Amino acid sequence: MDNRADDLEKKIDKRKTRKKRSEDQSAVESVFDMETRKTIYELYNRKILEEIEFVISTGKEANVYYAIGPEDEDLAVKIYRIKTAEPRFMWPYIIGDPRFKKIRHKTRDLIFAWAEKEYKNLNRAKSANVRVPTPIAVRKNILVMEFIGTDGNPAPLLKDCELSNPQKTFNTLLEYVKLLFQKARLIHADLSEFNVLFMDEPVIIDISQGVILDHPHAREFLIRDLKNLLRFFSNYEIEIPNLQQAYSYVTGWDIDES
Ligand SMILES: Nc1ncnc2c1ncn2[C@@H]1O[C@H](COP(=O)(O)OP(=O)(O)OP(=O)(O)O)[C@@H](O)[C@H]1O
Ligand SMILES: [Mg+2]
Numbered sequence: 001m002d003n004r005a006d007d008l009e010k011k012i013d014k015r016k017t018r019k020k021r022s023e024d025q026s027a028v029e030s031v032f033d034m035e036t037r038k039t040i041y042e043l044y045n046r047k048i049l050e051e052i053e054f055v056i057s058t059g060k061e062a063n064v065y066y067a068i069g070p071e072d073e074d075l076a077v078k079i080y081r082i083k084t085a086e087p088r089f090m091w092p093y094i095i096g097d098p099r100f101k102k103i104r105h106k107t108r109d110l111i112f113a114w115a116e117k118e119y120k121n122l123n124r125a126k127s128a129n130v131r132v133p134t135p136i137a138v139r140k141n142i143l144v145m146e147f148i149g150t151d152g153n154p155a156p157l158l159k160d161c162e163l164s165n166p167q168k169t170f171n172t173l174l175e176y177v178k179l180l181f182q183k184a185r186l187i188h189a190d191l192s193e194f195n196v197l198f199m200d201e202p203v204i205i206d207i208s209q210g211v212i213l214d215h216p217h218a219r220e221f222l223i224r225d226l227k228n229l230l231r232f233f234s235n236y237e238i239e240i241p242n243l244q245q246a247y248s249y250v251t252g253w254d255i256d257e258s
Contacts, residue, residue, distance in 0.1 A: 033082060039140045048137045048144055052077060056154050060086065061114075066152050067144075069136075074147035076133060076154075078118070080111050082141055090114055093189065093209040096216055115143050118208035121186060125210075128183035130176045131203050148197045148205070158202060158232070159193035166236040173202050173229055174241075178250045181222070185213045191225035193232045223247065223255075 032040065043049040047070045056076070057064040067075040087107045094100050094113060099120065103113045119138035122145065126132055134146040149155045163169050173196065180186045188195075188210050195206040211218055226246045233240050240246075247255040 032079070035082060036079060036141060039142050043137065043139060043142065043144065046137075049075065049077070053152065066147065066154070074149070074152065075136065076145050076147040078115070078143040078145070080115050080141040080143075082108055082111055087111065090209075092217065093117075093211055093215075096214070097212055099212075111141050114208055115141050117210070118206075119143055121184075121207040121210040124184040124186055125180060125204065125207060128179045128186075130179050130184065131201060132207065133203065133205060148199055148203050150199075155197040155199035155203065157194060158196035158198050161198045163198075163236070166233065167238040169198075169202055170229070170233045170236075170238060170240060173204075174246060174249065176202070176204060177222075177225060177229070180210075181213070181250050182252075186210050187213065187215070187218050187222045188225055189221040192228040222250070226250070 040049065040052065050068050050070050050072075052065050052067045054066055055063055056066050062078050062080040065077045065079065067077045069075050087110050090110055094103070094110070094117070097117075100113050100117065103109050116138050119135045122132050122135040126134060133148055136144040136146065138144070147154070158169075177188070177191070180188060186207075188204065188207055190206060190209050191204070195204065197203045197205055211221060215221075223243070226243060230240055230243060230246060241249065244255045247253070
């Protein structure tokens, strides 16, 4: 068999295994409200999505699905619920952000702004060389991004990993916090072992609540992120800085003077 036929065969096999694992597509889609369904069809028509296969995670504000794209590529699709349980918690992360000055005080608009914020933050992080899922598209409450995992299996969360080189992983993550701060001018604001996937290297996810540096709570959020990182890695016998040192490394400022 020549290479192309071989490739085609592999593609078909991949699809068959996926089909076996996935639920009936209409069953997956029937859990969405009308407006979300319309948006999904728009994404199908614009050739961004081919099929939504199955749910990977059901969170408080959003569900994440494994999907495939028109080129048979793996995708992750994060769908924020329009009727989310707790939209109010989102406001403190949106206020003071000049990118979202004009949004109206309606839950629906807030959710759309929230999805867009995650998309923009992912782009900024990626431009600063921080490893995050590459954002592909955002439309209303739906964010399409690179899938981190293999053959439909999402990569494990940092909290569930046996790290072979924890020192290297810690150093990389601290470097990412620094790049986010210095280059992307962003603070993740929910960084922990629950929002880092591990596939050969750490991949930071879930950055919708990320804030820009002149946000009124930026400093507080950064300190919280750093504390989480230091706490998690203190379980390993590796060299880690204290909070003051980590803060200075990331910001270039003294923790008391900033
Ligand atoms: N790009 C991706 N590739 C693979 N899996 C992903 C991707 N993004 C998210 N996931 C999976 O979905 C889960 C939830 O994603 P995320 O943390 O972004 O959403 P969330 O709404 O904050 O969920 P939670 O409330 O559980 O934190 C992740 O823990 C991860 O397992
Ligand atoms: Mg999360």
